[in-house]
Amino acid sequence: VQMVESGGGVVQPGRSLRLSCVGSGFIFSSYGIHWVRQAPGKGLEWVAGIGADGSKKYYGDSVKGRFSVSRDNSLDTLFLEIDSLRVDDTAVYYCARENYLDGLYCDYWGQGTPVIVSS
Amino acid sequence: DIQMTQSPSSLSASVGDRVTITCRASQRISRYLNWYQQKPGKAPKLLIYAASTLQSGVPSRFSGSVSVADFTLTITSLQREDFATYYCQQSYNAPFTFGPGTTVDVK
Numbered sequence: 001v002q003m004v005e006s007g008g009g010v011v012q013p014g015r016s017l018r019l020s021c022v023g024s025g026f027i028f029s030s031y032g033i034h035w036v037r038q039a040p041g042k043g044l045e046w047v048a049g050i051g052a053d054g055s056k057k058y059y060g061d062s063v064k065g066r067f068s069v070s071r072d073n074s075l076d077t078l079f080l081e082i083d084s085l086r087v088d089d090t091a092v093y094y095c096a097r098e099n100y101l102d103g104l105y106c107d108y109w110g111q112g113t114p115v116i117v118s119s
Numbered sequence: 120d121i122q123m124t125q126s127p128s129s130l131s132a133s134v135g136d137r138v139t140i141t142c143r144a145s146q147r148i149s150r151y152l153n154w155y156q157q158k159p160g161k162a163p164k165l166l167i168y169a170a171s172t173l174q175s176g177v178p179s180r181f182s183g184s185v186s187v188a189d190f191t192l193t194i195t196s197l198q199r200e201d202f203a204t205y206y207c208q209q210s211y212n213a214p215f216t217f218g219p220g221t222t223v224d225v226k
Contacts, residue, residue: 034215036163044155044163044206044217058213061120094162103151104210105168112162 001025001108003095008113011085019113021078021095029053029073032098034106035080037091045091048080049098085117121145121209123218131226138194140221142207151211152190154183157220158203166205167192197223 007019021033034049048069049058057069068081078095092114096106122145132138142152150170155163165174167183170190180195194201202225207218 036217043204043220044157044208046208046215046217049213049215058215060214096163099168102169102172103153104215105153105165105208106155106163107165107168107174109162109164 003110005110005113008115010116019080028076039091125218129222140192142190148211153208
């Protein structure tokens with residue numbers, strides 16, 4: 001199982017960005033996927049999640065209305081669209097596969113893609 | 120939203136020590152609690168899910184338990200590779216919030 005994020009970089013405040021996450025080594029369309037971010041020197045913040053078929057989507061309070069999660073199961077790819085980027089969106093963004101047995105958990109994580117919001 | 124707290128925020132320990140980290144939720148979450156380990160510059164790694172189930176491949180010196188509203192991660196005999204930051208996460212409902220983390224460093 002592998003999760004590989006891409007799309008990060010240096011972006012000006014107010015601009016938009018789309019992150020991607022490709023999953024391999026498993027049946028991508030059978031699993032929910034989550035985005036978790038970590039600002040420099042800070043803890044983990046759960047950002048968003050999407051169900052296996054894309055019909056259920058969940059967002060953290062701090063990103064509702066600006067972040068949009070979607071997936072293309074034909075490409076084994078997850079997307080995170082970020083609008084109106086703010087300086088405090090600067091973080092490493094991880095995607096993680098969701099699994100479920102007696103509860104939901106994230107069992108495989110990507111290496112992360114860094115997003116730096118700066119003018 | 121469910122708020123998660125962890126204690127202590129950091130601790131210093133030696134190889135061979137028994138280490139205990141506690142996590143508490145702001146409301147009842149049954150056993151929907153996960154523990155992750157993170158080392159600097161690396162992605163988090165799942166250790167325990169559903170409060171006490173050890174993820175495949177994780178050493179048996181790690182264990183999780185729950186007593187009333189307190190969740191505990193225990194490392195029975197700390198190894199050199201265990202110096203890291205540990206996070207709890209509730210999976211009772213979205214947003215699936217993490218605790219602030221507990222850093223275990225060398226005494």
